[in-house]
Amino acid sequence: MSVAVVPLSCRAPLGARILHTRPWKNYPTCWLPLWTRPLKVSSAIGDLQPTQIIEVDAIAAGEAMVAKSELEVNGDSPEVVEESIKEDKGNGFPKKSSNKDRKPGDGTFDYERFTLRNGREVYLEKAYLVGVEHKRGEDDFLGIEESLEELAQLADTAGLLVVGSTYQKLAHPNSRTYIGSGKVSEIKNAIHALDVETVIFDDELSAGQLRNLEKAFGGDVRVCDRTALILDIFNQRAATHEAALQVSLAQMEYQLPRLTKMWSHLERQAGGRVKGMGEKQIEVDKRILRTQITALRKELESVREHRRQYRNRRVSVPVPVVSLVGYTNAGKSTILNRLTGADVLAEDRLFATLDPTTRRVQLNNGKEFLLTDTVGFIQKLPTTLVAAFRATLEEISESSLLVHVVDISHPLAQQQTWAVDKILSELDVASIPKLVVWNKVDKTMDPTKIKMEALERDHVICISALSGDGLKELCDAIQGKLKDSMVWIEALVPYDKGDLLNTIYQIGMVEWTEYKEQGTLIKGHVPLPLARQLTPMRQLCIS
Ligand SMILES: Nc1nc2c(ncn2[C@@H]2O[C@H](COP(=O)(O)OP(=O)(O)OP(=O)(O)O)[C@@H](O)[C@H]2O)c(=O)[nH]1
């Protein structure tokens, strides 16, 4: 079978399958896919990025791919590159024909691995998960098996088919291969027997470890880590321009130190004639990548500036902001939808929400506050991502109150709560008042017992966002907590400032109103920004 590397501008025959796309020069839109993702070529192919390179498996079209690509190498004249999949001779395993070697209609083609997702036919890559249980640090909230279970959920969210997993107890990770050599052989056996395309490690791997493991596993097997998997999910889900920029930046920063293998094929193709060709190309690529990181940072900064200005405008109307924070899939978006009638995507998947959404909550007593839904957290959240999303999380740091949503029906609810608390402390928001909400109480074995437990604790509200049970108590508790964060004022509001008086009634807690000759005398609690705005009227009251 021949596989050609072709620029996308070159049309593949209808019915051919794209095995995978590789980034070429313009990195911002091109992220080296972590696994091959064959797509059936349709008329839509012309819509793909013209800067990417695709590998096209022409067998499905029943004809050899003749297209060739031109790659510029080290600034020399363009060179024609053609790859062919080498026979796997020396690994000692019986050659298992992979789906790539099978033809539709020859009885071996694995049709079951094509599935529909979001109305698109996608090919489910087989993934094998690997973890290491080392001496537990204070950041290890989950045991190894639980962490691997979560990794399997992440893999499923990314569209992978998990076919097996394993872990090893190690005092210290191996610097070359992360796991011990015996374990490497064991995994190699398993992945070849199961026809696995991707091996995912539960912890972040170094560039060297990734390279050594790929070499050890041989063939076309890709190795990636939890961070790359989360980045890939974020990449698939980024809906707004800012989120897309943030994810691209995080991906490039992750990719930069790992940019080692991509171009080694150039040396192979040149038959070793031009030694160090791949190495030089890596340097060129790193320079291009750094330039693009700088450009992306600039663009992101201008988008953030725009958002900051918008937020400042919002601050001039000092409605208190309440942020929903919590572990991914805890039910934050469902709560926002319930309380505000919003239509934010809420589904039983990790990282359904990437962009914060703010909506006004209007209570029956005429009071109101703004409610913000935020990106969910997860244990071992990559530091690059925490940094990348810091701007979005500024929303959190400027809130009057944080509502920490916990999925109390989850067997690891306690550990998830600790993980969220740790991330919140990293975000420096410890000073913001917090309310804990136990959600999904309807899904627990004994809701009455859970409610009793919540009663025994301070500031814990039990709800079911799905059924609406406890939402009134939640709003009352939010109001109570907001009051705690407000300041007491006494102000004389002139009669021509009717709008301001309305705002005080809407967002403050007025306890005394008296109509005086110069205006309305108000005594009560109001949010700090409003209290500042009322300074002249407070002075009027004192005098
Ligand atoms: N049984 C039950 N399911 C719930 C409840 N609240 C939310 N869910 C379900 O939990 C799943 C996740 O809900 P989301 O609202 O998307 O959770 P999220 O916290 O926004 O998740 P991310 O955006 O991924 O961080 C959805 O399938 C909801 O229908 C609840 O009170 N009871």
Ligand SMILES: [Mg+2]
């Ligand atoms: Mg959500």
